[in-house]
Amino acid sequence: MINKLLPLLVFLALCTPVLAEDTVCLQCHGGQEGRLGAPVGLWKTSVHAANGISCHDCHGGDPTDFGTAMDPDKGFLGAPDYADVPAFCGRCHLGVREDYSGSAHGKALGKGGPQCVVCHGNHAVQKASIELINKESCTRCHSYERAAKVKTAISQTEDSLKMLEGQIDELHRVGIDTKKISGQLFSSRNDFRRLFHTVDVEEMRAETAGFTTRLDKIGAQITVIKDELSQRKMVGGLVVLLLIVGGCIAMLIRKSYHEEE
Numbered sequence: 001m002i003n004k005l006l007p008l009l010v011f012l013a014l015c016t017p018v019l020a021e022d023t024v025c026l027q028c029h030g031g032q033e034g035r036l037g038a039p040v041g042l043w044k045t046s047v048h049a050a051n052g053i054s055c056h057d058c059h060g061g062d063p064t065d066f067g068t069a070m071d072p073d074k075g076f077l078g079a080p081d082y083a084d085v086p087a088f089c090g091r092c093h094l095g096v097r098e099d100y101s102g103s104a105h106g107k108a109l110g111k112g113g114p115q116c117v118v119c120h121g122n123h124a125v126q127k128a129s130i131e132l133i134n135k136e137s138c139t140r141c142h143s144y145e146r147a148a149k150v151k152t153a154i155s156q157t158e159d160s161l162k163m164l165e166g167q168i169d170e171l172h173r174v175g176i177d178t179k180k181i182s183g184q185l186f187s188s189r190n191d192f193r194r195l196f197h198t199v200d201v202e203e204m205r206a207e208t209a210g211f212t213t214r215l216d217k218i219g220a221q222i223t224v225i226k227d228e229l230s231q232r233k234m235v236g237g238l239v240v241l242l243l244i245v246g247g248c249i250a251m252l253i254r255k256s257y258h259e260e261e
């Protein structure tokens, strides 16, 4: 019986840190209706929930005490106004905030410019990708033409990133240790995705050259690993071939030996 339960117990043990995140914020807001309860369900689907960033990490407050949870003395920030959102999200996303603040969008904040939540949403924030640049989202304030230029400027590098990701996955699946090379790709990808927030096509084009060099280096490492792999396969094949040939010769010798008798 205990043997059957073991995998379940291990699974529960692994889940415990997540369950321990069950804060008073989640408990009370989970039972609320409308605008007070909705964030809980939305947040559960988010990249933040998946990475352990909960209500109090964004809004502040004391997640362990019902009475003082939303006390400003406990660091509770409340819900930020439109123009305060970049600083609110930027506490953690420092690089993005910096690029955004210097951009045409950041400079137009308070004068019709979009902030983080306009493009990413507030509670159901998902993993970012180039798909966030689309007609529906980018034509709310101006023509799509500018957005399309930005998308073209970054799509080639995006494609290279995807291709390298696929190749590294393949190597990982056949048992190659890809930790180092994955790490290199991961940091290149993060640096590159930040760039979008400048919404400056010239800057993106200029930076793309540097990223192409970085990605080419990663591609070259993958080629080396692949060559080694196929060489190992060839040597393996050769050994098998030699064994077969050796076997045949041995049989022939035995046969002719028996025939001579």
Ligand code: HEC
Residues within 6 Å of the ligand: 023, 024, 025, 026, 028, 029, 036, 055, 056, 059, 060, 061, 062, 063, 065, 066, 069, 070, 078, 079
């Ligand atoms: C005992 C229930 C309860 C707990 C615990 C609780 N909240 Fe609230 N929360 C409310 C209610 C009711 C409101 C609406 C009335 C108000 O603003 O005080 C609210 C409002 C809010 C708002 C909106 C404020 C605004 O300016 O519109 C945010 C954000 C919020 N809570 C976050 C949190 C966070 C983060 C925690 C945990 C640290 C938390 N809450 C804990 C009941 C609770």
Ligand code: HEC
Residues within 6 Å of the ligand: 025, 026, 029, 035, 036, 037, 039, 040, 041, 043, 048, 053, 054, 055, 056, 057, 058, 059, 079, 080, 081, 082, 085, 088, 117, 122, 123, 125
């Ligand atoms: C990634 C940061 C982030 C997390 C995590 C987060 N919030 Fe929020 N929340 C915001 C922002 C930003 C706003 C401001 C509203 C806007 O601009 O859309 C907000 C607004 C709110 C409001 C006011 C909504 C309204 O319509 O007036 C409530 C209530 C709230 N959050 C509760 C929560 C609760 C409960 C959780 C946990 C389940 C949570 N938030 C998690 C960023 C966050």
Ligand code: HEC
Residues within 6 Å of the ligand: 085, 086, 087, 089, 090, 093, 096, 097, 100, 105, 114, 115, 116, 117, 118, 119, 120, 128, 129, 130, 131, 132, 133, 154, 190, 191, 192, 193, 194, 196, 197
């Ligand atoms: C005009 C729309 C828009 C605004 C405003 C915006 N973003 Fe983004 N964000 C995007 C797009 C599009 C991507 C994906 C770019 C890519 O895949 O190359 C992205 C990517 C990201 C990423 C992933 C890249 C990385 O560096 O990890 C984070 C985090 C992020 N945004 C946070 C923010 C924050 C915080 C703000 C506010 C300071 C903000 N964004 C404002 C559209 C926007």
Ligand code: HEC
Residues within 6 Å of the ligand: 047, 048, 051, 053, 057, 058, 088, 089, 090, 091, 092, 093, 116, 117, 120, 121, 122, 125, 126, 127, 128, 129
């Ligand atoms: C308390 C810190 C914190 C705050 C505040 C915060 N985030 Fe995040 N965010 C994280 C962490 C941690 C991750 C997951 C790791 C990563 O991808 O960087 C993440 C991931 C993201 C991603 C996905 C990045 C990717 O790689 O695709 C986006 C987009 C994002 N956040 C946007 C926002 C927005 C918009 C706000 C404000 C409403 C916000 N964040 C506020 C910590 C935070």
Ligand code: HEC
Residues within 6 Å of the ligand: 104, 105, 108, 111, 112, 113, 114, 115, 118, 119, 132, 133, 134, 137, 138, 139, 140, 141, 142, 146, 147, 148, 150, 199, 200, 201
């Ligand atoms: C909330 C309104 C709003 C949304 C949504 C919006 N923009 Fe903008 N955008 C502006 C404003 C305001 C400016 C600066 C003033 C101007 O040039 O019209 C601007 C300027 C730009 C520029 C010109 C930058 C420069 O340096 O000349 C580009 C490119 C751009 N936006 C791309 C995008 C993309 C891509 C999206 C969708 C992911 C988007 N915008 C969504 C309001 C918006």
